[in-house]
Amino acid sequence: MDMSEESYINERLDDQINWYDTKSMRSQNVYKLFRGLVIILSASIPFFVGFIADFNKHWEYLVSGIGVIIVGIEGWLSITKHHENWIEYRAICETLRHEKYMYLTRTGVYDIENPFKVLVERVESIISKENLNWASLNNNESRGD
Template sequence: MDISEEAYFQERLDHQINWYDNKSSRSQKLYKLLRGIVIVLSASIPLFVGFISDFKFWETIVSVIGVIIVVIEGSLGLTKYHEHWIEYRSICEMLRHEKYMYLTRTGVYDIDNPFKALVERVESIISKENLNWASLNNNQNGGN
């Protein structure tokens, strides 16, 4: 398949950069939101415990807060928002780096056919991420 440089940038490279950028931003926001909720709820427990002797319904409130904290922590462990945020940001920045090195024809792109090198390097970055994702999902599903 013969694809032009412009088409590759629009259909593949820029698309992948935007995808990883959006996924990284979303994972960061969700991670910080959930982590912030855990911090606030955890800090509220000692405050509410002081009211238990006066009002018995505070026992239920403190118990519910504890359950919410456990559920959020468990979901953070399962969803791996923090890990995805870091990984997606890293891949996004690697792809941007390759793009700008190519556009300025510096480093490995200071050669006769830099477009071929760009495609090979970009596809290698994307392929490694896809292999890592498949391996991680396979391991999480018990090898099934």
Template sequence: MDIAEETYIQQRLDDQINWYDKKSIKAQRAYKRLKGLEIAMSATIPLLIGFIEDWKVWGTIIGVLGVLITGIEGWLSLTKYHENWIEYRSICETLRHEKYMYLTKTGVYDADRPFKTMVERVESIISKENVNWANLNNNESRGN
């Protein structure tokens, strides 16, 4: 089965670029929101310490902030928003690079059969990321 260049670029390459772009943006937003909240709560603790003698409830509030900070940091570690943001952005930009190198017929695409070369390179990038993701999740499910 032959697939036309335009079809492959639109239905496979552009689709993957868009997917990684959206996932990167989503992971970045989640990471920055949670990290910002964590920083803000951490910054209030030294301020609140000064009020403990005047009103004992501040000790409880500080304790709750400490628990929330620990929870947020644990959640960030578990969900890997930062790592996913960076990884998805890297893959998105790598795929864009391949697309524009192909469209301008530069680099490795300045040769015979550039479409075949592009498909091989793009599928290799996607496949490598899928294998890395599967390995990461397999290791985490085993408790490694």
């Protein structure tokens, strides 16, 4: 199948840039939301502990519950890897953008006779490498490595 330069850039390269950009922003927002919640809940524990002696056992339950929520959020964040995904997706997005702009300006490795072939090879290599890294990471996690 022959694909034109314009089709490849629009249908493949821009699509991948947008996908990684969206996933990066989503992972960043989720990570910051829950990390901020952990900070607020952690800071509230010393505040609520001050009420335990003056009032009743309900404050002990509240402080204990906050601790359980913090542990749950931290565990969930470590499993879902939003921080790692945010950084990884952003790096790939920016690498793909870099390749696109270097190609469009015909600079660097693209300052040659037929730069389109080089663009396709480099972009597909970046995407393939990320897919292999993802598969390897998930395979290791499923085995307990």
